Amino acid sequence: MAQRIDVKDLDIYYGDFHAVADVSMTIDPRSVTAFIGPSGCGKSTFLRTLNRMHEVIPGARVEGTVAMEGVDLYGDDIDPVAVRRQVGMVFQRPNPFPTMSIQENVLAGVKLVNKRISKADAADLVEQSLVGANLWNEVKDRLDKPGAGLSGGQQQRLCIARAIAVKPDVLLMDEPCSALDPISTLAIEDLIAELKQSYTIVIVTHNMQQAARVSDRTAFFNIAGTGKPGRLIEMGDTGTMFSSPTEKATEDYISGRFG
Amino acid sequence: MTSTAPPTARATPARRRRTPRDRGMNRAFRLVSTGSGALILAVLAAVAIFLVARAWPALTTPGAEIAQDVGWFPADASFLSFVGPLVFGTLLAAVLALVMAVPLSIGIALFISHYAPRRLATALGYAVDLLAAIPSVVYGLWGAMTLVGFVGPIWEWLASFLGWIPLFEGPAATPARVMLTAAVVLAVMILPIITAVCREVFLQTPKLHEEAALALGATRWEMIRTAVLPFARSGIVSGAMLGLGRALGETMAVLMILSPGFLYSFAILQAGQQQTIAANIAAQYADAAPIGVSTLIATGLALFVITMAVNMAARAIVARRKDFSGAN
Numbered sequence: 295m296a297q298r299i300d301v302k303d304l305d306i307y308y309g310d311f312h313a314v315a316d317v318s319m320t321i322d323p324r325s326v327t328a329f330i331g332p333s334g335c336g337k338s339t340f341l342r343t344l345n346r347m348h349e350v351i352p353g354a355r356v357e358g359t360v361a362m363e364g365v366d367l368y369g370d371d372i373d374p375v376a377v378r379r380q381v382g383m384v385f386q387r388p389n390p391f392p393t394m395s396i397q398e399n400v401l402a403g404v405k406l407v408n409k410r411i412s413k414a415d416a417a418d419l420v421e422q423s424l425v426g427a428n429l430w431n432e433v434k435d436r437l438d439k440p441g442a443g444l445s446g447g448q449q450q451r452l453c454i455a456r457a458i459a460v461k462p463d464v465l466l467m468d469e470p471c472s473a474l475d476p477i478s479t480l481a482i483e484d485l486i487a488e489l490k491q492s493y494t495i496v497i498v499t500h501n502m503q504q505a506a507r508v509s510d511r512t513a514f515f516n517i518a519g520t521g522k523p524g525r526l527i528e529m530g531d532t533g534t535m536f537s538s539p540t541e542k543a544t545e546d547y548i549s550g551r552f553g
Numbered sequence: 554m555t556s557t558a559p560p561t562a563r564a565t566p567a568r569r570r571r572t573p574r575d576r577g578m579n580r581a582f583r584l585v586s587t588g589s590g591a592l593i594l595a596v597l598a599a600v601a602i603f604l605v606a607r608a609w610p611a612l613t614t615p616g617a618e619i620a621q622d623v624g625w626f627p628a629d630a631s632f633l634s635f636v637g638p639l640v641f642g643t644l645l646a647a648v649l650a651l652v653m654a655v656p657l658s659i660g661i662a663l664f665i666s667h668y669a670p671r672r673l674a675t676a677l678g679y680a681v682d683l684l685a686a687i688p689s690v691v692y693g694l695w696g697a698m699t700l701v702g703f704v705g706p707i708w709e710w711l712a713s714f715l716g717w718i719p720l721f722e723g724p725a726a727t728p729a730r731v732m733l734t735a736a737v738v739l740a741v742m743i744l745p746i747i748t749a750v751c752r753e754v755f756l757q758t759p760k761l762h763e764e765a766a767l768a769l770g771a772t773r774w775e776m777i778r779t780a781v782l783p784f785a786r787s788g789i790v791s792g793a794m795l796g797l798g799r800a801l802g803e804t805m806a807v808l809m810i811l812s813p814g815f816l817y818s819f820a821i822l823q824a825g826q827q828q829t830i831a832a833n834i835a836a837q838y839a840d841a842a843p844i845g846v847s848t849l850i851a852t853g854l855a856l857f858v859i860t861m862a863v864n865m866a867a868r869a870i871v872a873r874r875k876d877f878s879g880a881n
Contacts, residue, residue, distance in 0.1 A: 379770030389761040393783035403769035
């Protein structure tokens with residue numbers, strides 16, 4: 295299930311614009327890795343290269359390697375569609391499919407791979423995924439109601455259920471709580487702590503307390519100025535990063551003396 | 554919001570200066586929009602009243618009496634048995650046109666919105682819009698002079714190989730002044746409006762939902778199926794209804810192409826089978842006696858009723874899945 299990711303000398307470009315420069319890092323399986331840093335520093339862009347979602351934007355390209363258990367995701371014979379089935383993603387704003395019921399939403403990804411899933415298997419998978427996303431008790435009586443009718447926090451957990459229903463190896467979360475109230479945020483954070491038992495989780499967050507609460511390791515990205523590429527400044531155990539970071543820039547950012 | 558800050562000495566003059574004008578604008582805007590809404594209702598009502606009033610003589614006169622004054626009215630018919638085949642022909646033409654145009658329009662619109670490189674998409678968009686600007690007489694001419702000759706052999710082929718389907722029953726007429734040819738021209742005519750509506754709706758699919766599908770490992774077509782098409786459903790129906798409205802009322806193209814007949818016939822490759830209401834009005838209007846004009850207007854009333862019924866049915870279809878429309 296959970297897999298380790300090795301990123302080596304990764305540069306990301308949008309056309310001529312050099313967005314992120316020279317990132318190398320290792321992301322451990324069964325752990326939560328948090329990316330922090332000021333807006334525009336490239337942490338979301340970098341996150342999206344881990345499942346090749348950045349390619350949705352025309353002109354985007356990368357140099358370097360992203361290897362999952364030794365297999366380069368950017369190898370010539372690798373299909374981005376297959377990568378995305380292996381690496382799930384949860385977005386900043388909850389985005390359940392509005393035309394689908396709760397149950398259909400959970401099954402949306404599964405139906406792409408396995409069109410003939412039996413009713414019983416589908417029901418099992420829906421329950422299992424919704425339980426996994428801590429949402430089952432709240433929605434079990436209205437699985438056929440529209441997913442868009444849930445609260446924001448419930449919608450985000452529905453999106454997590456949808457992502458884990460396809461049984462990915464890695465789960466990417468791009469500021470998953472930034473559109474949610476504190477109570478929903480807490481629910482998602484608890485969920486992240488449970489999910490890391492079986493998945494490799496990478497989370498981008500603007501909330502430093504959140505990074506400190508949920509992550510095992512933290513990576514700090516920064517940008518030298520407008521138009522310059524973002525860089526990975528420092529990465530380490532979350533405890534160390536927040537108590538005694540090596541770099542001055544990290545300390546300034548964490549203690550709020552910066553942007 | 555109507556709540557205002559507690560009036561302080563500084564805030565008061567600003568409020569005095571702004572509020573009355575805002576209120577004035579508010580009121581003016583409300584009047585204009587209410588007026589526009591009322592106007593369209595009034596126009597519709599006026600048309601309906603005109604149609605009913607002018608159609609009344611024909612509706613209340615026995616068929617035999619109409620037939621005495623009007624040459625083209627069958628002697629043994631009542632008004633209903635006269636208008637029946639026309640309603641049938643009109644619906645047949647419009648449905649055939651829609652069946653051909655809607656899938657093609659969705660395909661073109663998807664190509665423009667999701668597949669074509671941007672410059673090609675823009676050029677193609679203009680080309681489709683240009684199709685809409687061609688007057689229907691020109692389409693009629695093109696259909697009657699060029700298309701009829703071109704499709705003749707194809708229709709013959711259809712009749713000989715698929716003739717066992719009642720729709721394609723032969724012999725195919727030469728020249729091909731038949732319903733299927735007219736429907737092809739109608740399809741070309743309604744293509745631009747349906748394509749334009751679909752394209753706009755497809756382009757408005759939230760990026761969020763497209764990315765959600767892609768992140769689940771959807772290919773481009775799967776992404777379109779899970780995110781774009783469901784979102785665009787009501788828009789596609791609206792576009793199709795606009796097209797259907799035009800196809801139902803289209804006069805010149807049908808008049809110039811179709812060799813008319815007054816049968817309940819599905820034989821769309823044979824001549825002299827069907828006629829549409831609008832084309833029939835145009836064909837007979839010039840030399841009709843007063844009771845004849847009234848009869849034609851009564852068929853117009855029937856067209857009016859059909860169009861309204863079709864539109865209401867379409868709305869009902871769209872509204873049935875309102876909860877899932879994504880409008881919230």
